[in-house]
Amino acid sequence: MIWQHHHLPSVPSTNQWAMEWLRHTLPQGPVLFTTDHQTQGRGQRDRRWSSEAGRDLCLSLAIPVQADWNPTLVNMHVALAVRDLLSHHLPANQSPGAIRVKWPNDVLVWHAREHRKAAGILVENVWRGSQWSTTVIGVGINVGSSRLGRSYPAVSLAEAWHEELTPSDLATALAEGIVRRLEGGVDGLMEDYHDALFGLGEPRTFVVHERTWHGMFRGVNAEGQGRFEWSSPREAETLPPSEWLSSSEVQWCW
Numbered sequence: 001m002i003w004q005h006h007h008l009p010s011v012p013s014t015n016q017w018a019m020e021w022l023r024h025t026l027p028q029g030p031v032l033f034t035t036d037h038q039t040q041g042r043g044q045r046d047r048r049w050s051s052e053a054g055r056d057l058c059l060s061l062a063i064p065v066q067a068d069w070n071p072t073l074v075n076m077h078v079a080l081a082v083r084d085l086l087s088h089h090l091p092a093n094q095s096p097g098a099i100r101v102k103w104p105n106d107v108l109v110w111h112a113r114e115h116r117k118a119a120g121i122l123v124e125n126v127w128r129g130s131q132w133s134t135t136v137i138g139v140g141i142n143v144g145s146s147r148l149g150r151s152y153p154a155v156s157l158a159e160a161w162h163e164e165l166t167p168s169d170l171a172t173a174l175a176e177g178i179v180r181r182l183e184g185g186v187d188g189l190m191e192d193y194h195d196a197l198f199g200l201g202e203p204r205t206f207v208v209h210e211r212t213w214h215g216m217f218r219g220v221n222a223e224g225q226g227r228f229e230w231s232s233p234r235e236a237e238t239l240p241p242s243e244w245l246s247s248s249e250v251q252w253c254w
Helices: 014-022 071-088 157-161 167-183 189-196
Strands: 004-011 031-038 057-064 099-102 106-111 114-128 131-141 203-208 211-220 226-230 250-252
Touching: 004 014, 014 031, 014 057, 014 114, 014 131, 031 167, 057 167, 071 099, 071 106, 071 114, 071 131, 071 167, 071 189, 099 114, 099 189, 106 157, 114 157, 131 167, 189 211
Parallel strands: 004 031
Antiparallel strands: 031 057, 057 131, 099 106, 106 114, 114 131, 203 211, 203 250, 211 226
16 A cells, blocks of 8 residues: 655754655655654744654655545545544544544644644645646654643643553554545545534634634534634624634644
8 A cells, every 4th residue: 555665863854854755756656754753843834843762653644646636635534544543543442533634734632621732744746737736745753752730731642541662663553543544535525524524613702804703613614614602792893713724724723
């Protein structure tokens, strides 16, 4: 299923490594890039993704794009593949609802009476002229590192589940799971994705275009936009945000 697998002890970023490799090579199938230590990992919105050497999973998967794919649905498939992998290792005393996808594609696990971030995804696309040729899927999973003392609500699998997992053992399983998801088509995808979503219908505070609003997250459409129901009253002549927003326009307040 995996056409090639490249591994280095340390790289700045597996996505950067994969993108540079693709400048000189046209893959014939899925190509996996893994490292024991990612020193300059990147997350969504140019945020830094930190990992501990030998204790966390850092990988990128470069896959030739099929004619009927679109970027939004690829993101959904990948988030669900990460959730599938974590569900396989979920302790018997926790329910499947302990693992949630925070729109668009962070994966959270339940710990200390709240959901905390355990995995992040960064999907970047390669274009040859006007044609979308390859997608590069970067995934970071907090496997054995220490996360609980950080300001952002994050956790590692070892902290949440008291189970020692080996990052390298998870890499191939995750890559193959992503490929299976993508090859499986879109039947049932939207339903599966909504079933996994975090925070649906819960009153929360969000920042939209640098203003704070109260409302509820109601779901996602096939174009990747989130639907919101706003409860904040109008202030002066300021109207509430649009009902439909892209993930880059919304910040969740914890």
